[in-house]
Amino acid sequence: MAERISTYDVAVVGLGAMGAAALYQLAKRGAKVVGIDRFAPPHDRGSTHGETRITRQAIGEGIAYVPLALRSNEIWRQLEEETGDKLLSQVGCLIIGALRPPVSGPIRTSFLATTKQAAEDYGIAHEILRSDDIRARYPQFTPREDEIGYFEPGGGYLNPERCVATQIARAQALGADLQLDTPVRSLSPEGGGVRIKTGNEDIHASQVIVSAGPWAPALLGAPFDKLLIPSRQVMHWFPVNGDWLPRWTESPVFIWAPGGDPKDFFYGFPSLTGSGTLKTAGEQYDEATTPEAIDRVVVPTEAQTIYGGHLAGRLQGIGPQAVRSITCLYTVTPDSHFLIDRHPDSDRILVASPCSGHGFKHSAAIGEALAEIIIEGRSRIDLSPFALSRFQSALGVG
Numbered sequence: 404m405a406e407r408i409s410t411y412d413v414a415v416v417g418l419g420a421m422g423a424a425a426l427y428q429l430a431k432r433g434a435k436v437v438g439i440d441r442f443a444p445p446h447d448r449g450s451t452h453g454e455t456r457i458t459r460q461a462i463g464e465g466i467a468y469v470p471l472a473l474r475s476n477e478i479w480r481q482l483e484e485e486t487g488d489k490l491l492s493q494v495g496c497l498i499i500g501a502l503r504p505p506v507s508g509p510i511r512t513s514f515l516a517t518t519k520q521a522a523e524d525y526g527i528a529h530e531i532l533r534s535d536d537i538r539a540r541y542p543q544f545t546p547r548e549d550e551i552g553y554f555e556p557g558g559g560y561l562n563p564e565r566c567v568a569t570q571i572a573r574a575q576a577l578g579a580d581l582q583l584d585t586p587v588r589s590l591s592p593e594g595g596g597v598r599i600k601t602g603n604e605d606i607h608a609s610q611v612i613v614s615a616g617p618w619a620p621a622l623l624g625a626p627f628d629k630l631l632i633p634s635r636q637v638m639h640w641f642p643v644n645g646d647w648l649p650r651w652t653e654s655p656v657f658i659w660a661p662g663g664d665p666k667d668f669f670y671g672f673p674s675l676t677g678s679g680t681l682k683t684a685g686e687q688y689d690e691a692t693t694p695e696a697i698d699r700v701v702v703p704t705e706a707q708t709i710y711g712g713h714l715a716g717r718l719q720g721i722g723p724q725a726v727r728s729i730t731c732l733y734t735v736t737p738d739s740h741f742l743i744d745r746h747p748d749s750d751r752i753l754v755a756s757p758c759s760g761h762g763f764k765h766s767a768a769i770g771e772a773l774a775e776i777i778i779e780g781r782s783r784i785d786l787s788p789f790a791l792s793r794f795q796s797a798l799g800v801g
Contacts, residue, residue, distance in 0.1 A: 417615035424770020461522035495655035496558020648722025699730035
């Protein structure tokens with residue numbers, strides 16, 4: 404009996420932020436597409452969970468990201484109109500730190516200055532606040548005298564689980580197939596396309612988008628196994644003192660970016676209605692891991708460290724003992740910028756690893772750009788800053 408293989412124009416491997424967006428955009432364009440995920444998204448095993456993700460329009464990680472952020476906001480609003488789901492809450496974004504001149508080094512060394520420059524270049528509404536302005540308007544924040552604030556009214560937060568679920572549901576309604584709880588074992592160029600071996604059956608697709616987050620290094624092999632490094636991150640929810648609850652409920656999202664040391668970077672959200680808590684997190688890149696090896700148990704000392712190192716003396720009305728803590732995974736490139744490009748061994752495999760801890764706000768536009776590349780051969784938004792070639796001399800590939 405002849406082997407039975409399902410065939411598709413496109414397969415999307417990994418249905419987190421980027422994969423769900425790509426699946427939706429491909430289905431919207433009439434492609435015969437299947438989405439494959441080892442779990443049933445939205446789930447809490449990867450990088451796309453935890454109630455909220457910050458979104459901004461002027462991007463401190465680099466001005467090249469601004470078109471992605473702006474287009475993503477347009478897509479979120481279109482999806483809200485199509486579905487009635489609430490995805491984007493534009494409560495404003497406040498960034499506090501020192502206005503250091505741009506220098507080379509880690510992408511957030513000159514975070515505030517780059518954000519301000521991006522806002523000016525793109526005409527994005529914003530205000531620059533002195534420290535006493537911040538304390539008067541938002542007394543829950545206590546900046547130092549030498550710190551300033553950048554306030555962007557168009558910033559806010561997204562609900563990541565809802566964004567993923569909404570796009571997958573829309574993709575299905577438009578004809579996309581799903582294979583969930585289905586690990587992908589391997590990808591092999593074959594017959595003008597790619598054979599995808601899964602835990603269930605083989606699939607043949609003319610083209611494949613791999614947006615598998617922390618599972619991508621093992622699946623893709625060289626050179627991606629050297630370029631995509633998963634790291635363990637932790638999010639905490641701290642109790643809000645009742646007297647301060649109105650302030651925190653009406654708060655903008657915030658980022659504290661003193662500059663220099665990336666470990667002094669932290670961020671947080673308003674207290675969601677009825678929660679009585681405030682979600683906040685820092686960033687840690689010292690602990691490389693894998694999705695299989697990550698320690699998902701968060702010990703109390705981890706919350707105590709972020710409270711003592713970041714929150715105490717800066718945030719008012721926040722209790723010192725976290726009531727909840729969870730882990731997630733960032734998949735980080737050597738320069739912390741996105742990697743979106745064809746696989747060097749097969750132009751039928753398009754790799755999308757935009758993570759590095761700042762990808763979700765851009766994911767709707769990245770999904771659209773990936774669909775454009777697959778269907779039309781190029782994207783309207785310039786993705787060349789995220790090409791694999793920037794690493795090739797160091798790795799000796801290409």
